C-alpha cells in the first residue's frame with residue numbers, strides 16, 4: 001500500500017502535463033539539488049514527457065535530500081523505508097490530483113534521488129514500477145525489507161570507479177532486486193559518480209522500449 005493521501009500544496013513540486021500519450025517522468029534530484037534542476041533532464045529522455053518533480057523533504061546542512069544518512073554511504077534505513085512510503089503516497093496523490101489516469105510514471109533519479117526511486121519501486125511497485133537510476137546503489141544497508149517487487153523494472157547506470165555508489169553495492173542491489181521479482185538491466189561505463197552522455201543515451205533507449 002502507498003499510505004494515505006498527501007497534501008500536495010505542502011510538498012514543493014513542479015508539474016508539467018506534457019503530451020497525454022507520453023509517460024510522466026518522476027524526476028528525483030541528488031543531494032543539494034532541487035526539483036527545477038533535475039526536471040531539465042526530462043526532454044533529453046522522452047520528448048513531450050510529462051514531468052512530476054518533487055523536492056526531497058530532508059535537509060542536510062541546508063541541502064535537500066530524500067532521506068537521512070549517518071554519513072556518506074551509511075543510510076538511516078528506517079528513514080529510507082519511511083520516506084519511500086511518503087514518496088509512494090505523493091505519487092498516488094499526484095496521479096489523482098493531476099488526473100493522470102493510467103499514464104505510465106517512470107522515476108528518473110540521480111544519486112540520492114536514484115536511491116529513493118529504487119527504494120520506492122522495490123517497496124511500493126504499485127505506485128512506481130519503472131526506475132532509471134543514475135549513480136544509485138543499494139539503499140537498504142545490511143537489511144532486505146523488500147517483499148514482492150514483481151512488476152518493477154529497473155535500469156541501473158553506474159560508473160566503474162564510483163566511491164559514492166561502489167560496484168559491490170550496485171551488484172548487491174541487482175541481485176536482491178531480481179530475487180524479489182524485479183527486472184534489472186545495467187549500463188556500466190568507465191568513470192565515477194555522475195551523469196555521462198552515454199548514460200543519457202542508454203536511458204533514452206530503455207525508456208523508449210517501454
Ligand code: MLT
Pocket residue numbers: 030031069072073111112113115164
Ligand atoms: C546518498 O546519500 O544517497 C548517496 O551517498 C549519494 C548522495 O550523496 O547523494
